[in-house]
Amino acid sequence: MAVPLEYAARETVANLWRNRMMALAAVLTVAVSLSLVGTALLLRQAVSRQIGQWSDNVSLQIFMKADATPQQLGDVRTMIAQTPQITRCGYLDHEKSYEQAKQVLAGSPTAIAALTPATTPTVFKCQLQRPGDAPTVAATFNAGVPGVYQATSPSRSIHVLQQVTNVLQLILLVIAIVLLVSSLVLILNAIRMAIFARRREVGVMKLVGATNWFIRVPFMLEGLVQGLIGAIAAVVIVLLSNIGVGYLIRHYKISVFGAAVLPTHDLVMTELVVVLIGLVVGVAGSSMAVRRFLDV
Amino acid sequence: MIRFENVTLSYKGGAPALEGVSLEIQKGEFVFLVGPSGSGKTTFLKLLLREEVPDSGTIWVAGRDIGALSRWRVPYLRRNLGCIFQDFRLLPNKTVAENVAFALEVIGRPRSVVTNQVAQVLELVGLGQKHERMPHELSGGEQQRVAIARAFVNRPLVLLADEPTGNLDPATSQGIMKLLDRINRTGTTVIMATHDVGIVDTMRRRVLQLEHGRIVRDQARGVYGYTDEPTISGRGMRAISLLDTSGVELSAPGLPTGRMATVRARRGER
Numbered sequence: 001m002a003v004p005l006e007y008a009a010r011e012t013v014a015n016l017w018r019n020r021m022m023a024l025a026a027v028l029t030v031a032v033s034l035s036l037v038g039t040a041l042l043l044r045q046a047v048s049r050q051i052g053q054w055s056d057n058v059s060l061q062i063f064m065k066a067d068a069t070p071q072q073l074g075d076v077r078t079m080i081a082q083t084p085q086i087t088r089c090g091y092l093d094h095e096k097s098y099e100q101a102k103q104v105l106a107g108s109p110t111a112i113a114a115l116t117p118a119t120t121p122t123v124f125k126c127q128l129q130r131p132g133d134a135p136t137v138a139a140t141f142n143a144g145v146p147g148v149y150q151a152t153s154p155s156r157s158i159h160v161l162q163q164v165t166n167v168l169q170l171i172l173l174v175i176a177i178v179l180l181v182s183s184l185v186l187i188l189n190a191i192r193m194a195i196f197a198r199r200r201e202v203g204v205m206k207l208v209g210a211t212n213w214f215i216r217v218p219f220m221l222e223g224l225v226q227g228l229i230g231a232i233a234a235v236v237i238v239l240l241s242n243i244g245v246g247y248l249i250r251h252y253k254i255s256v257f258g259a260a261v262l263p264t265h266d267l268v269m270t271e272l273v274v275v276l277i278g279l280v281v282g283v284a285g286s287s288m289a290v291r292r293f294l295d296v
Numbered sequence: 297m298i299r300f301e302n303v304t305l306s307y308k309g310g311a312p313a314l315e316g317v318s319l320e321i322q323k324g325e326f327v328f329l330v331g332p333s334g335s336g337k338t339t340f341l342k343l344l345l346r347e348e349v350p351d352s353g354t355i356w357v358a359g360r361d362i363g364a365l366s367r368w369r370v371p372y373l374r375r376n377l378g379c380i381f382q383d384f385r386l387l388p389n390k391t392v393a394e395n396v397a398f399a400l401e402v403i404g405r406p407r408s409v410v411t412n413q414v415a416q417v418l419e420l421v422g423l424g425q426k427h428e429r430m431p432h433e434l435s436g437g438e439q440q441r442v443a444i445a446r447a448f449v450n451r452p453l454v455l456l457a458d459e460p461t462g463n464l465d466p467a468t469s470q471g472i473m474k475l476l477d478r479i480n481r482t483g484t485t486v487i488m489a490t491h492d493v494g495i496v497d498t499m500r501r502r503v504l505q506l507e508h509g510r511i512v513r514d515q516a517r518g519v520y521g522y523t524d525e526p527t528i529s530g531r532g533m534r535a536i537s538l539l540d541t542s543g544v545e546l547s548a549p550g551l552p553t554g555r556m557a558t559v560r561a562r563r564g565e566r
Contacts, residue, residue: 209374
């Protein structure tokens with residue numbers, strides 16, 4: 001079962017080099033498709049941060065005054081319960097509201113500095129039966145209800161932005177999946193050619209009693225390396241484009257998109273997902289080839 | 297050492313390649329398998345290697361029922377069985393020493409052991425001076441010696457030889473047989489499928505004769521004992537033409553000369 005690491009590494013590198021054109025094709029396809037996957041994921045995160053307060057179909061927000069009394073809070077709850085157009089409401093207390101404010105205001109650090117949990121208004125986030133009713137319902141809460149600071153509904157542009165993003169993301173993901181499938185096939189074919197090029201060696205190995213894993217591992221590693229290199233290329237591409245976008249936002253002070261600048265944590269998670277997909281594609285392609293073409 | 301109990305194997309849709317074969321081979325024996333092409337010699341060897349599994353019957357090798365071996369154990373069975381072939385099956389891009397070393401490396405032997413054993417076995421087969429040669433620089437006899445070195449370097453219990461002298465001239469064949477005999481004297485069981493009348497008749501070892509998948513003769517200190525007929529249906533042969541009464545030419549355009557039966561044509565017969 002134990003496969004000497006040095007042997008496997010040597011064989012893998014030799015195989016990759018012998019088959020370098022095929023390997024390059026496979027790696028490039030993986031890189032392009034995973035760049036699209038990464039871009040689609042980041043795009044979604046950026047947009048949802050930007051319009052974060054309106055995510056999850058929230059179409060009405062009722063901000064309370066920071067110093068609203070529990071009595072006033074209770075009254076507003078009752079009022080919400082008696083409004084038939086509202087289907088569901090969630091309540092963000094001072095702490096949660098502060099967290100959200102930090103996200104929304106990520107582009108302007110001075111605004112965040114001015115806030116504390118205690119001074120951040122608490123908010124009801126509500127879903128409506130028909131989002132089109134939002135302005136009417138908002139108006140009833142803005143008509144001098146005690147404790148209510150302001151009720152707002154998303155502007156039309158946010159709806160458009162949401163829809164455009166969804167479509168864009170869908171297109172990117174469809175293209176990415178098609179490319180991922182073709183990179184799987186390319187890796188499978190690259191490994192098949194490697195197996196064919198080494199059929200004499202494989203024959204002798206079987207004859208003298210090399211274990212099945214000993215014979216398989218170099219080929220599997222070859223696919224894994226192709227997937228990995230492609231994924232790393234994709235990670236670099238996505239990172240560079242993210243840096244580019246961030247620079248543009250800062251340079252032209254497009255503060256509206258301030259929230260679209262992603263924190264490191266989100267970026268790292270996305271890149272990990274990209275690398276993982278690359279590895280899975282590589283291993284899947286080479287296992288299929290080994291299963292079908294390596295008769296051990 | 298090796299025991300066949302009523303072993304039968306049919307390839308898909310054909311007559312049985314082996315039928316009801318029962319026999320026993322002791323440790324250290326030298327056994328010739330003879331019989332016309334298609335009589336089941338190669339199938340016999342494949343069964344021992346577990347490249348094929350019998351339809352019925354049991355095969356014991358070194359006290360193990362090899363039909364009951366799980367897949368992952370088959371390689372360990374093969375480490376006890378050395379194998380040589382008519383076409384040598386050397387790796388053309390490796391030197392003599394690398395070819396032999398390969399057999400040890402791929403079963404995970406440490407490098408110090410490999411270097412040691414390879415030098416020893418190459419000395420044994422008489423290629424001590426040719427470590428760094430490539431296979432294509434060697435004569436057929438020398439290539440077969442490399443193949444024997446590779447099969448024997450792991451000191452297997454059994455050496456299986458499928459027509460090892462099929463591609464060699466009589467003098468060279470004799471050298472190969474001397475080597476196999478020497479290996480046999482170290483206690484290694486040798487099972488050799490052959491069509492070489494001269495070799496079988498001079499060695500006088502146990503002879504198993506197969507015909508249509510059945511054992512028709514099992515003779516200690518036996519002889520070849522039958523006359524192969526010129527076959528046109530033999531594997532790898534496209535055409536045979538008898539040019540004159542003194543000689544027979546076998547031609548196989550575009551194919552390596554393979555598996556030529558020893559042909560005896562009597563004067564006057566065409």
